[in-house]
Amino acid sequence: QVQLQESGGGLVQAGGSLRLSCAASGRTFSTYAMGWFRQAPGKEREFVAVSRWGGGITYYSDYADAVKDRFTISRDNAKNTVYLQMNSLKPEDMAVYYCAAGRRGSSYSRQRDYDYWGQGTQVTVSS
Numbered sequence: 366q367v368q369l370q371e372s373g374g375g376l377v378q379a380g381g382s383l384r385l386s387c388a389a390s391g392r393t394f395s396t397y398a399m400g401w402f403r404q405a406p407g408k409e410r411e412f413v414a415v416s417r418w419g420g421g422i423t424y425y426s427d428y429a430d431a432v433k434d435r436f437t438i439s440r441d442n443a444k445n446t447v448y449l450q451m452n453s454l455k456p457e458d459m460a461v462y463y464c465a466a467g468r469r470g471s472s473y474s475r476q477r478d479y480d481y482w483g484q485g486t487q488v489t490v491s492s
Contacts, residue, residue, distance in 0.1 A: 387464030
């Protein structure tokens, strides 16, 4: 069982930055793919970014086109924490952001690739 807790959401002006954190329980954090999804009001939850374990100490990062070059996902396995650095925020980035963990997917861009989810943290971007 893995428990996830997001933090770091808040209100920011367009063009600003926020860093989200997701703290995970469990002893095998390093082998999990850790993803970020978001859900805006009236919209479906969508993939944002993932840090995938590639074996050994290798990790791969993938991003949705909408956030590529603005968002950066990183992880600190010693702290069982994954981060999402969000720069150049736009009003369309406003959503509830969810952290997720999984080990049985492939691309990890789909919700069904993940077994565990956090409660979400609100990101509000003012124009």
